[in-house]
Amino acid sequence: MKRVNFSYITKLTFDDYVHDHSFALRIIPPETDTQHVISCSLHISPHVSTQQTTDAFGNNVTAGYLKGDHRFLDFEIKGAADIDHSKHRTDYMPCYLYQSQYTKPDEALTNFYESVKSRCTGTVQDRTEFLCDALSDTMEYEKGLTDTSTTSAQAFALKKGVCQDFSHILISLLRMDGIAARYIAGLAFCDGETHSWVEYWTGDHWEGIDPANNCPVSDDYLVISQGRDFRDCSIDRGVMFGRYTRQLQLVRTVLT
Amino acid sequence: MKELKQSHFTEAVGNANEINELLRRYGVKFGIYKNGVFNEQFFPFDPIPRVISAEDFKSMEKGLVQRVDALNEFLFDIYHDKKIVRDGIIPEDFIYISKGYLAECEGITPKNKVYSHISGIDLVQAKDGEWYILEDNLRIPSGASYPLIARELTRIAAPQAFEENPIIDNRGYAKLLKETMEDVNCGGARAILTPGRYNAAYFEHSYLAEHTGSVLVQNDELFVEDNILYHRTYSGGKTRIGVLYRRIADEYLDPLTFLPESLIGIPNLMEAYRSGNVGIINAPGNGVADDKGIYYFVPKMIKYYLGEEPILKNAPTYLPFYEDDMKYVMEHLDTLVIKDVAEAGGYGVVFGSDLTKEKLEEFRATIIAEPRRFIAQEVIDFLDLPILENGETVMRKADLRAFVLSGKTTKVWASGLTRFSRNPDSFVVNSSQGGGFKDTWVLSR
Numbered sequence: 195m196k197r198v199n200f201s202y203i204t205k206l207t208f209d210d211y212v213h214d215h216s217f218a219l220r221i222i223p224p225e226t227d228t229q230h231v232i233s234c235s236l237h238i239s240p241h242v243s244t245q246q247t248t249d250a251f252g253n254n255v256t257a258g259y260l261k262g263d264h265r266f267l268d269f270e271i272k273g274a275a276d277i278d279h280s281k282h283r284t285d286y287m288p289c290y291l292y293q294s295q296y297t298k299p300d301e302a303l304t305n306f307y308e309s310v311k312s313r314c315t316g317t318v319q320d321r322t323e324f325l326c327d328a329l330s331d332t333m334e335y336e337k338g339l340t341d342t343s344t345t346s347a348q349a350f351a352l353k354k355g356v357c358q359d360f361s362h363i364l365i366s367l368l369r370m371d372g373i374a375a376r377y378i379a380g381l382a383f384c385d386g387e388t389h390s391w392v393e394y395w396t397g398d399h400w401e402g403i404d405p406a407n408n409c410p411v412s413d414d415y416l417v418i419s420q421g422r423d424f425r426d427c428s429i430d431r432g433v434m435f436g437r438y439t440r441q442l443q444l445v446r447t448v449l450t
Numbered sequence: 451m452k453e454l455k456q457s458h459f460t461e462a463v464g465n466a467n468e469i470n471e472l473l474r475r476y477g478v479k480f481g482i483y484k485n486g487v488f489n490e491q492f493f494p495f496d497p498i499p500r501v502i503s504a505e506d507f508k509s510m511e512k513g514l515v516q517r518v519d520a521l522n523e524f525l526f527d528i529y530h531d532k533k534i535v536r537d538g539i540i541p542e543d544f545i546y547i548s549k550g551y552l553a554e555c556e557g558i559t560p561k562n563k564v565y566s567h568i569s570g571i572d573l574v575q576a577k578d579g580e581w582y583i584l585e586d587n588l589r590i591p592s593g594a595s596y597p598l599i600a601r602e603l604t605r606i607a608a609p610q611a612f613e614e615n616p617i618i619d620n621r622g623y624a625k626l627l628k629e630t631m632e633d634v635n636c637g638g639a640r641a642i643l644t645p646g647r648y649n650a651a652y653f654e655h656s657y658l659a660e661h662t663g664s665v666l667v668q669n670d671e672l673f674v675e676d677n678i679l680y681h682r683t684y685s686g687g688k689t690r691i692g693v694l695y696r697r698i699a700d701e702y703l704d705p706l707t708f709l710p711e712s713l714i715g716i717p718n719l720m721e722a723y724r725s726g727n728v729g730i731i732n733a734p735g736n737g738v739a740d741d742k743g744i745y746y747f748v749p750k751m752i753k754y755y756l757g758e759e760p761i762l763k764n765a766p767t768y769l770p771f772y773e774d775d776m777k778y779v780m781e782h783l784d785t786l787v788i789k790d791v792a793e794a795g796g797y798g799v800v801f802g803s804d805l806t807k808e809k810l811e812e813f814r815a816t817i818i819a820e821p822r823r824f825i826a827q828e829v830i831d832f833l834d835l836p837i838l839e840n841g842e843t844v845m846r847k848a849d850l851r852a853f854v855l856s857g858k859t860t861k862v863w864a865s866g867l868t869r870f871s872r873n874p875d876s877f878v879v880n881s882s883q884g885g886g887f888k889d890t891w892v893l894s895r
Contacts (some may be wrong), residue, residue, distance in 0.1 A: 216717030243676055257721045432716040
């Protein structure tokens with residue numbers, strides 16, 4: 195068990211006024227079997243009333259609507275949680291066994307899986323670790339080549355990417371191998387950005403694995419949201435009206 | 451048919467041109483896309499009514515209520531416990547590969563547990579008089595306004611027929627729809643959401659709004675605040691919407707839950723819906739139950755959920771997914787009709803008998819490569835109906851779309867949309883494929 199303090203700040207700035215701005219944030223860490231949220235405060239500026247719901251994947255959703263003109267939207271969470279991976283999560287959903295929008299493999303990724311399949315044997319954990327190793331041998335971590343819309347097939351073609359891409363490719367491989375897997379967005383390492391990793395279903399509980407670092411998930415990993423792929427885990431989604439041409443987003447995270 | 455006086459048909463027939471002229475004036479049209487170009491087409495009306503006997507309707511009604519109740523149970527089960535999958539009645543793949551299954555809807559319980567409030571069930575009558583279910587349409591089935599307008603016009607053209615024959619008045623549809631909307635209203639006004647006038651069914655959206663006393667709205671007039679859906683009024687105020695009969699597809703409903711690029715959706719509508727603050731007709735996620743692959747399992751659902759024998763039969767259907775069925779399909783491909791489960795509106799329907807030897811072989815390979823994508827059905831020998839063409843009566847294939855409404859209980863509208871194929875060699879009756887429609891007379895005795 196480990197107690198962590200976390201904070202996360204996003205600043206959205208527009209170059210002209212916007213209005214009728216609806217947003218949905220998945221930013222408040224969920225209370226789970228492996229994670230007890232001791233405190234968590236959310237601050238949004240400009241002031242706006244919000245509502246909390248829980249979505250189909252178990253994420254906390256904060257929804258709001260800013261009617262009047264504004265040029266920025268900032269939100270910040272601060273809190274503390276106890277993380278304990280000696281315990282297990284069991285919130286299974288069958289959809290995690292099937293490829294989703296970001297993880298649908300193309301021919302190259304399918305061929306890659308076929309080429310390693312014969313050596314992928316043993317327990318679910320053995321197979322997952324084997325596929326994660328195979329992925330690490332093939333992919334290189336490099337920033338700036340991919341973005342949040344990059345699919346596993348696209349990143350695999352580049353053989354380069356960031357944590358999101360590593361997670362998507364591992365999920366594609368696991369699902370091809372008949373192992374249910376889900377995407378996790380969260381905080382780990384104090385590198386100022388959000389992190390992502392993968393959970394796989396052993397048959398009776400979820401286990402975490404970090405494909406970008408090719409290591410198991412420890413008590414230093416705070417889950418913020420989970421889903422079939424990145425699409426279900428966007429920290430912020432919004433729709434607004436106005437004549438802005440650009441928006442700037444700054445993100446800063448701290449986990450200690 | 452015998453008990454009806456032939457003179458009344460003649461009376462109606464004599465006025466056919468007048469009726470079609472009225473239809474043009476009243477604007478009964480539907481939109482159609484072809485090669486990226488939008489056109490409005492006239493939906494041709496045939497003056498010879500189809501007659502359904504009281505006895506026939508009674509058993510059909512029972513069968514439809516049974517079927518729709520089972521489909522609603524199935525939808526609740528799939529988005530909650532998934533017992534039917536765990537008990538091995540339906541293979542898991544069929545649910546989770548279906549494009550209509552929306553994981554985002556897991557755990558949502560709509561008011562009264564009703565998912566399919568308006569079901570459009572397509573049936574055909576075989577030459578032996580037996581009715582067969584061809585398709586269940588549980589997403590946004592259209593067409594309910596056509597029988598209404600047809601009736602309005604036949605009443606003008608042949609008033610005597612309605613005085614002397616026991617034809618059930620179908621003008622109660624709007625009342626039935628309004629009741630259904632009120633049954634699932636979560637507190638507020640009724641609204642019908644249309645994607646706008648370039649939609650194929652825009653005529654119907656405005657017609658139904660007018661007749662149910664609902665506001666006809668487009669997405670930019672609606673917004674969600676504090677998880678409550680509001681209509682923006684012209685004076686700058688807001689009115690709460692308690693039930694939304696939406697005529698746009700699931701994936702466009704809420705850009706913050708589904709397709710982010712949707713410009714016709716309402717941001718955070720799903721949050722308002724999940725919180726129980728607005729009823730959505732029909733419920734998002736219904737596509738999993740009207741998937742052509744799931745159709746095969748509906749008789750099994752009726753037994754599973756209701757413990758009853760299905761009253762209405764499916765057309766004999768084969769799933770190439772199953773080995774035995776694949777074998778049968780391969781051996782009889784030239785006599786079967788093959789449907790692509792992902793297509794609708796009469797698209798993706800192939801009759802084996804229409805294919806050349808070469809094409810048949812090509813198609814065989816496609817089915818083997820993607821067995822889950824297709825279902826195969828025996829071609830039912832439809833009962834032909836008379837239609838009037840250039841002053842002469844000719845026989846054409848026709849189907850019936852029955853409308854079944856579920857709010858607190860499930861009711862069948864004693865009417866329906868009879869569509870016919872104008873092409874003598876075609877079984878496809880969809881309006882988007884150039885078919886026409888006629889009035890449907892359900893007799894009370």
